[in-house]
Amino acid sequence: MNKKCTTDPDRSYKQPEFDLDKYIPGHSVDCVIVGYENQQLKILLVKWKLGGPWALPGGFVGRDQDLEAAAHQVLEERTGLKSIFLQQFHTFGRSDRHSRFKEQMDQVKAISQQLGTMDLKFSKWASQRFISTGYFALTEIKKTCPKPDFLSEKCEWVSLEKLPELIFDHNKIVDKTLKHLRIQLNFLPIGISLMPHKFTMQDLQKLYEAILQRPLERSNFQRKILKLGMLHRNGKLLTGAANKAPYLYSFNLEKYNSMVENGIGFSYLGDKIL
Amino acid sequence: MNKKCTTDPDRSYKQPEFDLDKYIPGHSVDCVIVGYENQQLKILLVKWKLGGPWALPGGFVGRDQDLEAAAHQVLEERTGLKSIFLQQFHTFGRSDRHSRFKEQMDQVKAISQQLGTMDLKFSKWASQRFISTGYFALTEIKKTCPKPDFLSEKCEWVSLEKLPELIFDHNKIVDKTLKHLRIQLNFLPIGISLMPHKFTMQDLQKLYEAILQRPLERSNFQRKILKLGMLHRNGKLLTGAANKAPYLYSFNLEKYNSMVENGIGFSYLGDKIL
DNA sequence: CCAATAGTGTCTGTGAGACAGTATGCT
């Protein structure tokens, strides 16, 4: 797995404390947590207990909890990380977004009946109509320490290319996120959340290529990115290979922040993304 | 007022039929309905009865109603129009988004107690925490026929420049919409929803200027818009003024639709909008 | 003729994309 996870091992929803009355009914958050590793985009998924389906990590909203805080909580509980890049992108409100998946609904009911502390009550609560607000987050995979919640037995990074079938409309939610991400690429210096502290230009380019799903021209990419002025050139990376050593770059935080403020209009819009 | 309104005069929520159990609790939709008239952007507002505040037209969500359908319903009930451009843009989920406006909350409770058919029950229901999904819509003002809902005494188009103080966080919702609209201007041929069937290039430019809140260069605007190829040139408009008659344009629907599909990357991003 | 506004053409600067040329690290 992912190095050692030294964070609090007990940060998942604790079953005996799960009290329906603490949450507002009918509204949930689902998080598409995007990471990057081995030149692949991956997202964090949970797998339900008792042979249940794969799903996006999600959570309910506390009675006095801000919607965004609920998303942050999911993020923190699943990854162990605070303060990651998090952005709301869409609210999914079709009335049949759960119920039209009949077999899955039955499965969910059965599983949640066995897992919930309140048997039927929880099962009923969990199978009501839910409106769900989708958030997307960007993290460095190496820093995370995935933990399942009380409904799931696994919580893992899965490559976007091998995405399994997800519960309900979650595959569509992922699709929508990716479109959103590609557009956001034009407005946000997204790399800072997905790259390690120091990285080569090639690393960054591979990330952009993974997001845009098309190759970019090496020299033009470099010029374009450097012109934004948010990178700082550090030393060189000597790999031992028989070639010129690439520079290592890191993000200039001040510049980065002012760009998030003001927008950058960095554009790979040219070739239709939508 | 706005010509004669010949649509069904009875299309507002009917008080005696308003049954709380038909709606899901805690979630509402608010619509920022944008129109354009006399070279000004305007939005449709309602004013609560009994001296209550101005507010965005909103509505509750039926138990088996899609979220988007709820927004469409609000739109149709307030404007009399079906099938207008409608797009979800953000869900507002702060837990105190109503409650931190204490005086307003009291006012709302008092008013809804007098207006609701179920007295305290409705008042309590309406003053619970609400998460609200914001939709924005574009309409031609001349086609609309504003009607108040059962909570409001007025429903009017108000110029964005003279926007009154709105209830709760509604002013912020409007601000967010405008930013969204300016960005969308780069992706959508928005004019089609706000312009009359035939219009001059100057009309269209004025609209863009109203949205972007800055002057655009005449000749460049024309070239840029025409290059998109979604306009059809019709006849000339003879005004009787001592100058060259402008052409009248209309939207080419086929082209328009394919652009909405594929995205256009029409860009006034250059000068930071965000 | 002139005044006023509509529409077209041209020049400049910027930036994207293609690709050639130079630099560097290692054998």
Add this chain to the structure above:
DNA sequence: AGCATACTGTCTCACAGACACTATTGG
């Protein structure tokens, strides 16, 4: 030296913005 990869420079094309020029309408 030679290879591989990193980096830089240059060329072309497209387009935005500025502005000059032509066209049309009516006095």
